Amino acid sequence: RFQDSMxxxxxxKFWxxxxxxxFKDIGDTSLPEGPIEAATPLSEVKQEPYNLPAAYEWATCDMKSDYVCSEVYNLLKNNYVEDDENMFRFNYSKEFLSWALRPPGYYQSWHIGVRAKVSKKxxxxxxxxxARIRARDDVVKMxxxxxxxxxxxxxxxxxxxxxxxxxxxxxxxExxxxxxxxxxVVLPTPVATCQYWHRTLNPKKLIDVGFSRLGARMTMSRTIKLYKLPDVPATPGFRKMEPCDVPAVTRLLRNYLSQFIVATDFDENDVEHWLLPREDVVDSYLVESPETHDLTDFCSFYTLPSTILGNPNYSTLKAAYSYYNVATKTTFLQLMNDALIVAKQKGFDVFNALDVMHNESFLKELKFGPGDGQLHYYLYNYRLRSALKPSELGLVLL
Ligand code: NHW
Incomplete structure (x- = not known):
């Protein structure tokens, strides 16, 4: 089978x-970096919504409403992204959706539903x-x-x-x-193409549900031993992030993210929203130096289960996804091993990470294996001279 690149x-027709x-512009380094089209005066923006087929209507979704949140949840639960073999489907929780869609300064008008006119379904x-995203020296509202x-x-x-x-x-x-x-999917045209890596936490279940297979010359008991982790984190001063940590975490993260070509630009309000722990949504840990009480290292992951389609024994795969991590004193290896330990304690079956930022530095040693799908990153109305390496990206979308 040919790969996408070949x-x-x-x-x-649309893109x-x-x-x-x-695609025709790939390799043309004469094109300038930055916006492809200039902004137009707001008075020139079309005032009326686009036309839908006659049986449907637009609906702005109020994600503060538990009922509307459940409607979005159910649509996604039954129709959102599946793997290539249709074995798993993302099952973002209601609490997750409410968090993901209501960050500081969010616009309700950007939560757009389509309903059947008659049934309102x-x-x-x-x-x-x-969000503010920085591309080289340019911080852009996006x-x-x-x-x-x-x-x-x-x-x-x-x-x-x-x-x-x-x-x-x-x-x-706006x-x-x-x-x-x-x-x-591949669309015109990725700014980076990344890969997911998976760290088995619960080998028996992952094999039973067909997420992974027993390796060659491996038995189940050897596999369980291979992925075994200590019961508690090893780094002195490793603890859950708290509200009082927001300023220091923001400094740590801003400093770390400044080295990537494209990265998120987080201020304290963003860190409070995106990184303060929320049960079954997002987890954040940090290392507070036992001597100086400085915060030196940080790791985080979000909770995104998948429905297991048509398995008689299991209905849900509990997956943690690596979010933002910063290591200045502890090694990435030790920091992320501690993240794996707490994820295991919390009952996750697998810990996933993209090869973005410095993640390559721990993936292989911590026994992550490469996944089959790729994740392409895109920018709309912003050109970069050439595609980036995953390690040049400081951005994780949910
Ligand atoms: S990616 C997850 C997308 N969702 C799923 O995969 C769920 C399962 N699939 C579906 O629901 C994360 C449907 O298959 C969807 C397509 C709805 C995907 N991005 O209606 P048609 C995101 O949510 C193009 C962009 O007949 P369909 C990111 C496709 O290439 N375009 O297809 C979303 C074709 O165009 P082309 C996609 O299968 C980013 C056209 O859609 C796409 O019934 C959105 C076909 O349309 C995708 N994932 O429905 C862009 N999948 O030119 C935001 C297909 O190739 C851009 N297509 O003919 C920025 C906007 C804001 C700018 C502000 C300045």
Whole structure:
């Protein structure tokens, strides 16, 4: 089977019309970095929503409403991203969605549903949240687009392009002209192509559900021994992050992220929202020096279970996803080993990490194995001279 990079590029009737890097421009270093199209006056932004097929209507989703949050949850639970073999489907929790969609300064108008006019059933969704993302020296206000989902029965009807145009319009109305998003599919054109790595925590279950296979010349008991972890973290001063840590964590993180070519630009409000621990949503730990009480190291992961499709014994795969990590005094190896230990204690079956930032420095030694899918990062209306290496990216989207 040919890999994406070798296969013939598909045509993209929609994406060819959008201000994104195009395949034909790859390698053309004469094109300038930065916005592809200039911002237009707000009075020139289309005031009315795009047209939907007659049976459907737009609905702005109030994610503060438990009922609406449940509707979005159920749409995604049944129709969102599956692996290539259709064995697993992401099952973002309601609490997670409420967190992911309501960061500081969020716009309710960017939480966009499509409903059937008669039944009012929610059949599609797309969302944006505001973020500052730095590309080289340029800190840009962007929308992070996520949770694009069309009900399985409405696929391949070109609904997605209309939804993307509508979210673009509503982002423009807030005078924001750039966006960042990730996808497993190849579109024009990735700013980076990353890989997921998986660290087995519960080998028996992962093998039983078909997530992994027993290695060659391995028995189950040898496999269990291979992935065994200590019961408690090893680093002195390793503890859960607390509200009083927000200023120091922000300093640690800002300093760390400044070295990457494209990175998130977190201030204290962002750190409070995105990194303070929330049960079953996001976990953050840090190392406080026992002598000086300085915060020297930080690690975090978010909770994203997947539904196991059609397995008689198990219904949910409990997965932790590496989020932002900073090591200044402890080694990344020891820090992330402690992250694995707490994730195991919390009952996760697997710990996933992308090869972004300095993650390569611990993946192999901590017994992560490469996954099969790739995750492509994209920017909308922002050009970089050439694609980045994963290690040049300081950005993790949910
Ligand atoms: S990626 C997860 C996306 N969701 C899923 O995979 C869930 C399961 N699949 C579905 O629900 C994280 C449907 O298959 C979807 C497509 C809805 C994906 N990104 O309606 P049609 C995100 O949420 C293009 C972008 O017939 P469909 C990030 C495709 O290439 N484009 O297809 C979202 C084709 O265009 P082309 C995607 O299968 C970022 C067209 O859609 C895409 O019924 C969004 C076909 O449409 C994807 N993941 O529905 C962009 N998948 O030109 C934000 C397919 O190739 C951009 N397509 O002909 C920035 C906007 C804000 C700017 C502000 C300045």
């Amino acid at each position: 296969s013939v590029e598909k045509t993209h 060819e019309t959008q201000p994104v890097g195009q 929610l059949v599609a969704f797309i969302s944006g949240v505001p 929308a992070e687009i996520n949770f694009l989902c069309v009900h399985k029965k409405l696929r391949s009807k070109r609904l997605a392009p209309v939804m993307i145009k509508e979210v673009t319009r509503r982002v423009h109305l 005078n924001i002209w750039q966006a960042a998003y990730t996808a497993g």
